[in-house]
Amino acid sequence: xxxxxxxxxxxxxxxxxxxxxxxxxxxxxxxxxxxxxxxxxxxxxxxxxxxxxxxxxxxxxxxxxxxxxxxxxxxxxxxxxxxxxxxxxxxxxxxxxxxxxxxxxxxxxxxxxxxxxxxxxxxxxxxxxxxxxxxxxxxxxxxxxxxxxxxxxxxxxxxxxxxxxxxxxxxxxxxxxxxxxxxxxxxxxxxxxxxxxxxxxxxxxxxxxxxxxxxxxxxxxxxxxxxxxxxxxxxxxxxxxxxxxxxxxxxxxxxxxxxxxxxxxxxxxxxxxxxxxxxxxxxxxxxxxxxxxxxxxxxxxxxxxxxxxxxxxxxxxxxxxxxxxxxxxxxxxxxxxxxxxxxxxxxxxxxxxxxxxxxxxxxxxxxxxxxxxxxxxxxxxxxxxxxxxxxxxxxxxxxxxxxxxxxxxxxxxxxxxxxxxxxxxxxxxxxxxxxxxxxxxxxxxxxxxxxxxxxxxxxxxxxxxxxxxxxxxxxxxxxxxxxxxxxxxxxxxxxxxxxxxxxxxxxxxxxxxxxxxxxxxxxxxxxxxxxxxxxxxxxxxxxxxxxxxxxxxxxxxxxxxxxxxxxxxxxxxxxxxxxxxxxxxxxxxxxxxxxxxxxxxxxxxxxxxxxxxxxxxxxxxxxxxxxxxxxxxxxxxxxxxxxxxxxxxxxxxxxxxxxxxxx
Numbered sequence: 001x002x003x004x005x006x007x008x009x010x011x012x013x014x015x016x017x018x019x020x021x022x023x024x025x026x027x028x029x030x031x032x033x034x035x036x037x038x039x040x041x042x043x044x045x046x047x048x049x050x051x052x053x054x055x056x057x058x059x060x061x062x063x064x065x066x067x068x069x070x071x072x073x074x075x076x077x078x079x080x081x082x083x084x085x086x087x088x089x090x091x092x093x094x095x096x097x098x099x100x101x102x103x104x105x106x107x108x109x110x111x112x113x114x115x116x117x118x119x120x121x122x123x124x125x126x127x128x129x130x131x132x133x134x135x136x137x138x139x140x141x142x143x144x145x146x147x148x149x150x151x152x153x154x155x156x157x158x159x160x161x162x163x164x165x166x167x168x169x170x171x172x173x174x175x176x177x178x179x180x181x182x183x184x185x186x187x188x189x190x191x192x193x194x195x196x197x198x199x200x201x202x203x204x205x206x207x208x209x210x211x212x213x214x215x216x217x218x219x220x221x222x223x224x225x226x227x228x229x230x231x232x233x234x235x236x237x238x239x240x241x242x243x244x245x246x247x248x249x250x251x252x253x254x255x256x257x258x259x260x261x262x263x264x265x266x267x268x269x270x271x272x273x274x275x276x277x278x279x280x281x282x283x284x285x286x287x288x289x290x291x292x293x294x295x296x297x298x299x300x301x302x303x304x305x306x307x308x309x310x311x312x313x314x315x316x317x318x319x320x321x322x323x324x325x326x327x328x329x330x331x332x333x334x335x336x337x338x339x340x341x342x343x344x345x346x347x348x349x350x351x352x353x354x355x356x357x358x359x360x361x362x363x364x365x366x367x368x369x370x371x372x373x374x375x376x377x378x379x380x381x382x383x384x385x386x387x388x389x390x391x392x393x394x395x396x397x398x399x400x401x402x403x404x405x406x407x408x409x410x411x412x413x414x415x416x417x418x419x420x421x422x423x424x425x426x427x428x429x430x431x432x433x434x435x436x437x438x439x440x441x442x443x444x445x446x447x448x449x450x451x452x453x454x455x456x457x458x459x460x461x462x463x464x465x466x467x468x469x470x471x472x473x474x475x476x477x478x479x480x481x482x483x484x485x486x487x488x489x490x491x492x493x494x495x496x497x498x499x500x501x502x503x504x505x506x507x508x509x510x511x512x513x514x515x516x517x518x519x520x521x522x523x524x525x526x527x528x529x530x531x532x533x534x535x536x537x538x539x540x541x542x543x544x545x546x547x548x549x550x551x552x553x554x555x556x557x558x559x560x561x562x563x564x565x566x567x568x569x570x571x572x573x574x575x576x577x578x579x580x581x582x583x584x585x586x587x588x589x590x591x592x593x594x595x596x597x598x599x600x601x602x603x604x605x606x607x608x609x610x611x612x613x614x615x616x617x618x619x620x621x622x623x624x625x626x627x628x629x630x631x632x633x634x635x636x637x638x639x640x641x642x643x644x645x646x647x648x649x650x651x652x653x654x655x656x657x658x659x660x661x662x663x
Contacts, residue, residue: 002242002322009228011315017223021343021580024573025221026301035217035301035309040572041066043182044175044207046081046553049545053171054199054208055085056107059189061163062172064210065182071155072306074215076148078111078160079570081209081553083142085169105168109146110161112154116146138448139527142551143570148212160210161190173553174199176206183208209553213569216306223299223312226341227270230319231293231593237331237601237661238593240324242290248283248297249316257305260312266292269629270591270606293593295319328594329601332639333660336590337461339608342583343575344558346443347533348610349436351649354537358409359437373459374440375488378466382479383511385431385468388415392422393472403549406444406536408433425451425548427469429536436534439650441585441610443534444547445491446557448524451548454491456585458655463582465491471516478516480508490582491528492560498522499564527565529557530581585610586654588644592633592661601633601661609646609654618643618656637663 011017013031022028027036043066056062064080084105107118164170174183183206184193198204231238248262264286267277278289280298288295297317301310349355359365367384371377392415397403402420404411406429414420428444428451435442441456445465452467464481465488471478482489484497484506497503498519508517529552531543544554559574560581561567567574575581591604605615605627617627620641633642640663645656 002240003325005321005323005325007230007319007321007323009317009319011225013314016314017312018577018579020223020225021341022223022577023221023343024575025218026223027576028223029576031313033223033299033301033312035221035303037215037217037309038567039214039216039218040555040570041068041212041214042555042572043180044177044209045542045555046173046175046209047542047544048173048175048206048209048553050173050550052174052176052199052204054174054185054204056162056170056172057164058167059187061161061186061190062208063162063184063186063193064160064208065184066158066160066212067180067182068153068155068158068214070216070306071150071153072216073150073153074307075150076153076215077145077213077569078109078148079143079145079211079213080109080160080162081142081173081551081570082107082144082162083171083550085171105170106164106166107144107168107170108161108163108165110159110163111146111148111152112158114152118144118146138551139568142553143568145569158212160212162208162210163190173209174204174206175209176204178205180207181205183210211555211570214306217303217309219304220300220302223301225297225315226338227272227294227296228317229270229294229591230266230321236334236336236592236659237329238293238591239327240594240596241293242322243288243292243319244322245320246283246286246288246295247318247320249318250299251313251315253311253313255305255308255310258301258303258308258310260310261300261302263298263300264288264295264317265298266295268293270294270589270604272296324594324596328598329635329661329663331592331659332662334590334658336657336659337584337587339587339589339606340579340582340584341608342580343577344532344573344580346583347535348441349433349535349537350611351439352538354409355433355437358433358537361409362412362434364434364438368438373457375457375459375464377438378435378440378455378457378464379479379481379510381434382431382466382468382481383477385427385434386471386477386479386511388412388430389422389427390418390474392426392469392474394421397421403546405540405545406543406547407540408537422469423548424469427451428453431455431466431468432534433537436537437650439611439648439652441534444531445528446530446548446552447491447528448526450524452491454530457488458586460488461584461655462488463490464488465494467517470521471512473516476512476516478512479510480513480517480521481510482522483507483509491525492578492581494522495525495528498525527559527568529559529571531557584608586646586648588615588646588654588657590642590644590657590659592659595632599635599663601635603627603631603633603642605629605644607646607654609648611648611650613647613649613651615644615646616653635661635663 184195262283263280432442467480561574593602643658
């Protein structure tokens with residue numbers, strides 16, 4: 001029998017609000033959600049290489065215009081990607097991220113007529129041979145930043161001019177595009193400006209890599225809850241329910257000029273699908289349907305005052321519904337973790353012909369055959385990756401004078417013939433794409449002066465940090481994974497252990513790892529980021545054409561930030577939310593609901609498997625069988641066990657989750 005009931009779902013404090021995904025304009029800190037006080041103004045993504053450059057010297061100046069709608073800011077910084085030149089030769093050791101050999105020249109940055117002269121200092125690490133050395137000024141090299149007093153800015157067009165007065169020569173980079181057409185060069189010391197013929201050869205039309213960071217709040221940002229199950233109240237075994245109304249009851253601070261707007265949507269399946277879910281509607285006019293079982297709320301934070309933000313302290317959703325209270329059955333055992341979602345979409349490699357070619361040409365199935373679990377598979381792939389080079393770290397770029405793009409088949413062919421350089425980005429690319437070609441989720445992880453990988457392990461149910469290219473010596477060819485008490489760690493876990501100095505129970509594992517690597521390398525994780533895709537075998541765009549050959553400048557990476565680590569002023573995307581970096585792919589979550597029929601349960605299977613092909617279930621002692629995402633499960637007196645897993649289009653099976661129900 002259905003009875004009227006009110007069910008309350010609550011998001012409170014840091015952990016509660018952190019369950020919600022959000023765009024980069026919102027942060028959750030101190031147990032509240034508010035707009036993130038930071039705006040990066042950029043007209044380009046940095047999709048260019050170090051040969052796409054604009055010279056700057058005594059007569060050749062560079063100009064970058066920014067269009068600002070609001071200038072009520074507490075402060076601003078202008079950053080430009082720059083390198084100094086002597087007699088037309090780059091004085092930085094760009095192939096190894098080395099320190100500049102000379103930085104005695106001066107650069108003048110003029111902001112709306114206000115000049116500032118920079119005197120870059122010679123880096124204390126000059127002459128270091130190890131490209132993985134911990135350069136104190138690494139993140140400041142390549143990018144130069146100046147503070148801009150707020151009173152120098154104005155509404156509308158703001159002009160930044162880069163020039164020299166001491167006869168030195170500099171270069172900045174150019175991304176090719178036609179709009180917004182706010183970069184120009186002058187060949188006559190600023191007398192006239194040309195917006196259409198840029199670069200060393202006057203053939204570029206695009207934007208210089210000059211960005212502005214404003215200390216103020218953006219106009220808006222969104223916070224979106226995870227999907228919650230209206231049928232769950234008290235245990236994980238849902239009850240029959242007919243929802244009547246949904247209400248949002250939130251505790252917020254809204255200073256003058258700020259507001260929070262609330263929306264709801266709901267559906268009959270556990271992940272949003274246009275055919276099964278309603279569209280977002282204002283919360284006070286939202287009408288729930290009888291068939292809706294799952295729901296989400298969304299908060300849009302707005303401000304008209306650049307120095308004020310609304311604050312969300314807690315959120316409650318009250319559900320008025322008719323609920324069946326008879327409560328047949330109970331869950332007595334389960335391994336059924338919720339799926340963790342990132343706030344940012346990730347582009348996974350699909351099983352294209354090139355992905356299949358890589359798998360076949362390099363006999364990857366034979367390489368991993370017989371591995372007892374996917375952790376051993378990952379380790380084998382890491383060792384194989386390091387073995388593909390002889391003298392890979394030789395910085396002369398070999399016969400073709402080429403830094404290959406992030407394309408593993410091309411990298412491997414060139415390495416086999418000793419034709420192109422191989423450095424950390426190429427080692428990590430080969431490992432990431434070898435894993436991807438086998439259907440194993442993997443991604444690059446960029447840290448100070450180095451590029452590594454993280455790979456998802458179903459065996460451990462977590463992301464594992466793997467360094468397959470950190471050993472420069474072809475004598476040892478070491479590969480490193482960090483373990484704590486036998487459990488492999490992610491990069492963030494390794495970073496946390498290092499900065500808290502809780503490393504006594506850590507060890508490096510992998511071939512020759514303990515003999516080659518030392519714990520100081522974890523200090524390279526002071527800043528780290530991930531590209532939000534691993535499908536480079538399908539397309540090299542978007543991204544840098546030569547990732548890592550020079551200091552990273554592409555503005556599509558997601559950077560970690562916390563109380564000790566502020567965002568770098570020239571990059572837009574950052575997050576302190578762990579799930580944004582460590583979401584759970586390959587998971588199959590089992591949603592159960594009682595029905596009005598004794599002896600049956602309704603099952604919804606929710607999968608986070610990339611490139612999902614099918615879902616399999618195993619009931620009690622029966623064989624595995626394919627099932628749709630929703631089905632009825634006949635249950636009997638006593639204990640009933642249901643296992644579920646997903647299979648992707650590469651043929652890889654994910655880990656099995658299970659639920660045992662007793663009647």
